[in-house]
Amino acid sequence: MNRLKAGMAQGGMIAAAWAGLGSPDVAEIMVRHGWRTIIIDGEHGLGDLETWVHMARAIEAAGGEVILRIPDGQDTTIKKALDRGFRSFIVPMISSAEQARQVIASFHYPTRGRRGYAAPVLRCSDWGSRPDYARDEASDEVFVMLQCEDIGAVAALEDIVAVPGIGAIFLGPNDLAATAGHLERMDHPEVQALLQRVEQVVTAAGLPMATVRGGGRDWTDLETRGFRLVAGVTDMGMLLDGIQNARAELEGQSAAPTLPRY
Secondary structure (H helix, E strand, O other): OOHHHHHHHHOOOEEEEEEOOOOHHHHHHHHHOOOOEEEEEOOOOOOOHHHHHHHHHHHHHOOOEEEEEOOOOOHHHHHHHHHOOOOEEEEOOOOOHHHHHHHHHHOOOOOOOOOOOOHHHOHHHOOOOOOOHHHHHHHHHOEEEEEEOOHHHHHOHHHHOOOOOOOEEEEOHHHHHHHOOOOOOOOOHHHHHHHHHHHHHHHHHOOOEEEEOEOOEOHHHHHHOOEEEEEEEEHHHHHHHHHHHHHHHHOOOOOOOOOOOO
16 A cells, blocks of 8 residues: 555665655645655654645645655654654664664554554544554555664664664765765765665665765666665755746846755
8 A cells, every 4th residue: 555665666766855845735746747756854844743744645635655754763753653644754863773673663563563552543544444454554554764874873784774674774875974074075985985885785685775866976876776766856955946047047147056955
């Protein structure tokens, strides 16, 4: 029932867009114009859980797929997001295998995990219209990407990828560069070596890889490297590009340099 999870298992690369402005209308517009996979950025974007639910409804009604990057890996954060119907997730700041195990456990009912039960009265079960949700469907449809974004995570990555239940590793190159002492310099040789190390470990473990476009690596390069999901544009970035280009056209100039994107 999770088309994103099925798509990640089929091969090829999924191109995704970030939605950080907290607007259901903007998210719907992106889907209507070809960006079928939308990552709602609950870590750095605007809004709260109910804002993200409204965005998800707009995305799904337009025929898109939703991924929620939750703000943290706390048990209560995960539980509320699951109960409100989200199925595909990015969890930030995972730095150890034990942390990964605790996070994965939060996504599943006992005995596999420790998710609290209230399924018949929640959006996740379509308000009780899916009687087999908790027993047979919930664990099958959830898809969890853990974000690797610091040098400690890279050091522990072989242990992290051995944790059962991980759907993919999401490589965060900007934060990884910062923790290596190279903030906003993803092209630094030390950072590039770290990125390659992540790719080697995740590939060897047989897990899908996801990331953002940047650091000298574009769509084609990332697809060649085996990334299954790449987030390449943002709602704010596209808005700024349009604003800057329109102003430059008005002034009879070439397009102004765009701000850094992630």
